[in-house]
Amino acid sequence: MKLTTVTYSLGVFLCSIGNLSVAAERVDFGREEYRENCLICHGEAGDGNGPYAHMLTKSASDLTKLARENRGVFPFTRVYEVIDGREMVQGHGTRDMPVWGSAYRVLSGEVMFEVPYNPELFVRSRILALIEYISRLQK
Known part of the structure; x- marks a missing residue:
């Protein structure tokens, strides 16, 4: 009887672990950040045809062509700098999109004010998740 209870408990435990891993696989932080x-502005497919694209004075970038326009190499550093936006990127000209680095830093203070945390790590993790998703949009 004890063996049956242990076997049942082990089965329940393994099923719960299995369910957790399935749930964890469904979370796509980069995709959620993008959405x-x-x-x-950039649209569901990343092609620059978002619902507000027609209201912009300058067209939103087609994020699906970043690697192609960079000789087949995804321009990770440039994308990071543009998204972070706290430092002007030489040659980028005026700032046409929101400065997400500053916005994420403010958000980190709003959601994590009661616990010790590293705000730069919070900002970096959100930007990296977003860049990873954008890299998957490449055609």
Whole structure:
């Protein structure tokens, strides 16, 4: 009887672990970050045809062509600098999109004010998740 209880408990435990891993696989932080902050201008497919694209004075970039326009190499550093935006990127000209680095830093203070944390790590992790998703949009 004890063996049956142990076997049952082990089965329940393994099923719960299995369910957790399935749930964890469904979370795509980069995609969610994109949908929350970028989709409105860059569109669902990343092609620059978002719902607000027609209201912009300058067209939103086609994010699906970043690697192709950089001789087949995804321009990670440039994309990071443009998204972070706290430092002007030489040759970028005026700042046409929101400065997400500053926005994420403010958000980190709002959501993590009661616990010790590193705000730069919070900002970096959100930007990196977003860049990873954008890299998957490449055609």
